[in-house]
Amino acid sequence: MSDSNRPVLEVENLHTVIATQRGTFDVVDQVSFRLEAGETLGIVGESGSGKSMTGLSLLGLVPKPAASVVGGRVLLDGEDLRSKSEAELRQVRGRKISMILQDPQTSLNPAFTIGNQLLEALQVHERDSRQSLRQRAIQALRQVRVAAPERRVHDYPHQMSGGMKQRVVGAIAISCAPRVIIADEPTTSLDVTIQAQYLKLLEDLQRETGLALIFITHDFGIVARICQHLLVMYAGRIVEAGPVREIFNRPSHPYTRALLASVPTVERKVDRLPSIEGQPPPLHDLPKGCRFAPRCGFAETRCHEAYPGHSAGRSGHPRHIVNCWRAEEI
């Protein structure tokens, strides 16, 4: 269906706001990127940088009624999801684009067997006999390397380990063979060995099915391992984007550099960054200029006054871009 010229997913100027008692604020702003089949895009940033909200915005599932997607285009196989009605969006969710949530302990419904929950994911989209859907559910479990899937379908979530549950969530995500899966920190709550297994599983699935993956994380070790492209987000906006290799070799935004300098590894996950002073700005009090400026060692007057536009990253790669006034000087 897709030729190499047309990306599976193309996002332009995604804009999501949240309404609070203090007013309405941007949580995702001017976010654009593209994703091709079989590709993995990493989105990194601190907690609250808008990375999870970006994932939910793509699906049109931001927490209602406080948050809403107010602008931009989300082209999935050339179809704009933003112009679809809620009923049409439901046809797309799970079938063409799906998501794996962060905490496997809470993302399965405790009241139903996992077979029931898998079957349900298929029944929403596929018109087929219950029997053959059952077979496909078992097949999906087999794909995520769950042993003895015929028996496990009768299990309730509480009878499974965290890693196993996350595999089931993965099986639900791939059951309808979607084009894109958004994985929102899927390994954060797993222990290290299970984490490594799960990443391997995602890579294998990707090779087998050619799906495109958006991997939301704050762990550069994971990015280095499975992503080809990377978005670095800060306070709702992209500060740097490009091929992982180029960004790792020539980080161009002071924030990216600080992130990389804090040397996170698979073993040491870093959520608050020790090498950067201060904290991200609160949404209700965003700086007028560059949002990182208050914490940036290189900031000068113009940084505080106006938001920088796109410029080329230091690697010179055509897809490597950075939003920094001083990217070329520093």
Added chain:
Amino acid sequence: MPPPAGGVARGSGRSFGLASRYPLVPITILMIVLVIPSFFADLIAPHDPYAASVPNRLEPPVFAGGTWEFPLGTDRLGRDILSRTIHGAKYALSISLVGIFLGTILGTAVGLAAGYFRGWTDRIVMRVVDVSFALPSILLALALAAAFGSSFEGVIFVVVFVLWSYFARQVRGEVLSLRERDFVARARVAGAGHGRIIFRHILPNVMNTVIVLATLQIGVVIILEASLSFLGIGIPRPTPAWGLLVADGRALVVSAWWVSLIPGLAILLTVLSVNLFGDWLRDRLDPKLRQR
């Protein structure tokens, strides 16, 4: 992603914010319907609440064709309903205050002991609390009334019985977490005895919760007392307690609806205002008790 400081707006509790915005409304209604009549019944009431007057029996209220002589009508014996309702406030107020006072003290004391000493004290107390939760108050009221007849003491006993276990459970929960806090440990290190720690350090910290819970129970107690009186197993006749006044009108509903309607409205207004006021107090003193 965490919501920004200030939080996302949400509704507040069962009164959906009405009480928090206008606490003066329930307070004013309470003053008019419950408090002022309780203390100044003899001054306000136009008639003697016990004075029967056969020629004036079953006079309708003034808005239904009656006269200003009996603004809210008269009952089967020609007694003035307004005066009886005014005098009735005394009984609603005193029973609920005395009952809640005793129930609160008993329950709080038990809860403090259970939560502070833990161990077997706690286990025994909580078993007793569980069992008394399992006994519906109406059974006790029936058994009491059958054995002793209806009496003020019986009503208060039932009220205390209903309340103590509720307070014991809530206070115990609070104390269990309080006793692990630093200031308790510091007091203990400083050589304070159990009594001092309980009354000087722990009790003041549970007072807000206790006050809020007690306020929220006033409505429950008023309805309980009125129900028992209505059934004839509460306050004895011929006292003009609200429940009894409503009972007077039950058989007259075909001919004289006002006999039941008026005192019932007094109960409704009182309980409604107490509940709204309780919500307001809870939001002020102990927001963690608020349900969404």
Added chain:
Amino acid sequence: MSKFFLVRFSEAIVALWAITVIVFALTHLSGSPVDALLPDDATPEQAQMLIEEWGLDRPLLVQYFTFLGNVLQGDFGDSLKWRGQTAMGVVLDHLPATLQLGSFAVLIGVVVAVPLGVLAAARKNSAIDTSANVLALLGQSIPNFWLGIILVWLFGVTLGWLPTSGRGGFSHMILPAIAMSWFQIAALTRLTRSAMLDVLDAEYIKLARIKGLGERAVVWKHALRNAAIVPLTYFGVLAGSILTGSVVIETVFAWPGIGWLAIEAIRGRDYPVVQSVVVVFAVIYILANLLVDLLYAYVDPRIRR
């Protein structure tokens, strides 16, 4: 699960036992039980007969165990008001009426309150949420006996639509059932709403939406199934309010159930019947609570093991 039930079951037994102690103690504390048991116009010979029949001259503890033995056999002696019948027989005759009215009231309560609570939570701060809140507030503030009388006045007397007292066809049941379910509707709506609000924030609700499920399946299947646990546990408490309700409402509507019977028996000083009602009520209440625990295990598979 077996341990869970064992604990609940032993608690139930203890509660039941406590009732027998209270009933026994009250009979004796109130002076000579003979006074309570006999009509005012009884002769001294009758009193003496009763003392011997009931073994009232024996030690208290012996009397208690005799009483307990009788209770276990459901034997409370003969009714004093309904001559020629055993107290328990009188109670059992009136029990079906109470069960009929009570279950109809619970049905109304569930049918109204659960959907209302669910909708109020699913559309938080909407008009339906506000009306649910107002209803809950009124439900807690309107005394049900008064509501019963007002319903009689409005629908029975003024409009003449429905019968106002006694037991008869289905139409006789409507007004008392509404009055009885009134408080339950308020309590259940509020509970369902707050339980649903908690559940709707859960990750598995997000996942259900990600799967492409419609809002109806998300709310009524995924959320309600989990939220139902909270109102369900409250049913035990509710059973108590239904017992109280049955005494009050049956009296208002002259509905010949055991609640009405209890008040009639107290008026007639028929102490054996009062005792039987109290014990039967306690058994019903405790059974209802055990049933709730069973349902609880059904709804929440985590405690089913």
